[in-house]
Amino acid sequence: MAGGIATALGAKSIRGNQRINNATTESPWVRRLIIGTGLFYFTIFLLLPLGAVFVEAFRKGVDAYLAALVEPDAMSAIKLTLITALVSVPLNLVFGVSAAWAITKFNFPGKRFLITLIDLPFSVSPVIAGLIFVLVFGAQGWFGSWFLDNDIKIIFAVPGILLATIFVTFPFVARELIPLMEAQGKEEEEAAIVLGARGWQVFRYVTLPNILWGVIYGVVLCNARAMGEFGAVSVVSGHIRGETNSLPLHVEILYNEYNFAAAFAVASLLAVLALLTLLIKTYVEWKAAQVNAQHKED
């Protein structure tokens, strides 16, 4: 669908700023057809649903909208979602940066295997991911009885939600950084070491500034997924109202209770989050492209 926007904007700027080069452009009605198709899909699949969320959210008025958000169960869902993001994003940040650093700056046996392993959460369905944790940590699971004996609750409690979310968002930062750092090579790091820099100095003053935008990009994507994850969290959560309901789960419950206005009100929060993510993502991409273009001249 993004293709639709790009086509539309692209066509506009051609008409506005440049003379059309007949040798490389299609005839007008072909262009109109392609742009039209793009816009049609864009409207049906993106704009309409997004609009519907907000329209439905405000159907019963602003008061009802706000009431749905400050209601205790909703507040607790917001809190849980924020906690999940606050825990899983920093953990994945640390993991992702160290994994990418290890993989790209050093040679060791099993490197390819490690990269494949990092990708695992992308290829496993989130529901399966949730089930894995139920099987391992649940009451009937491998370590279930030990946890029961020691009075530790993981499944159907916050730790389970954290585990599932970390699993699902595991690859985001590492996946973003590995190609970037691979392309940058190790010459600058080697130069720094020869000049006498210690390991952390090399990282802090040479590596980190070079990958900063990639890190931010990875964090933004990771955060969006951590807050929006439904499948894996749904399996391990147990849907205990006010305790283990995250925002997406809360939306589902409200919807199943035919409380549409409230469901859409909460959903609109997630939609705003998604739009914000997109905005930051676009800015970061633009910024990174700028930095890259500057470095390309080297």
Next chain:
Amino acid sequence: MGIEVKNINKLFGEFKALDDVSLNFPTGKLVALLGPSGCGKTTLLRIIAGLESADSGQVILEGQDASNSHVRERQVGFVFQHYALFKHMTVFENVAFGLRVKPRRERPGEAQIKEKVLNLLKLVQLDWLADRFPSQLSGGQRQRIALARALAVEPKVLLLDEPFGALDAKVRKELRRWLRRLHDEIHVTSIFVTHDQEEALEVADEVVLMNQGHVEQVGTPDEVYDRPATPFVYSFLGSVNLFHGRVEGDVVHVGPHQLEHGGSSVANGSSVVAFARPHELSISKSPDAKGVHAVIERVLKFGATARVELIGVDINDHKKQQNYEVELTRAEVAGLNVKEGEHVILVPKRLSVFEHEEEVA
């Protein structure tokens, strides 16, 4: 003492990058490691720096065994082919980096750092670029900054890996003269790696020729050029004419022809390769001259000297066409009055004979 390497071996998987290499780099000299790509010269340089470790052997810096010491402790300066400047730092900060990362006890004060960096930038004649970023500089300027950065930590040894490799021909030529002058000024023991024989001969005090992981010859530029020790050195340094034949007494038989050589240690009757540089051949038109018969293909008369390209005739033991090249003064060419297509005889003024071991390119 300078730098010494002893019995260095290095394998990359099955590939033998360095095969029992021992060398001595004298203090204060500028030495070139010269050889074709893949000959192990860069690997040797990286082993000296400590960026790569040898499978066996020793690196001795200033009389001390440095084989097991960390890169940081070796006090070497390293200049990379692609500069490896820190992109997000200004030129000033790049040069200051080595001083700023020193442990607190050894770190100079801000004023001292500033003075030192500006002095170094003056030394490389780029003090007016201190506030720029690397992306705003030309290739030649970047390499000079990289050099200033390496010198900032006062290295005992300066190592340069193909320092001019990424620059265009004109800048490269300027920069190597500049490097030579700079070295005369600072006298840091320096080793630079290059695959460009002209660069090595022009800049270095001493040239180390490497091929397939071992050292072929070490000597001053004049020595290696005038008295190549091996066929490889002969063909690698400058253009050369090859004659395959058999030695008998003081002549080399090349097919039905004979070439006189000035004496060699090669046993009578053995199969040999004889070498003569283009300026060591003369062209004779008299039919009884002793030499190899050839037909003139082209006469190129631009520049200070003229070049004549010829094709060998009557040499049946070699299926492929034998090409020769002779360098003459313009006056000689005019005097000879050679024409394209003419049949002449090539007479060597000097001929070096080596036992035939392998096919030399």
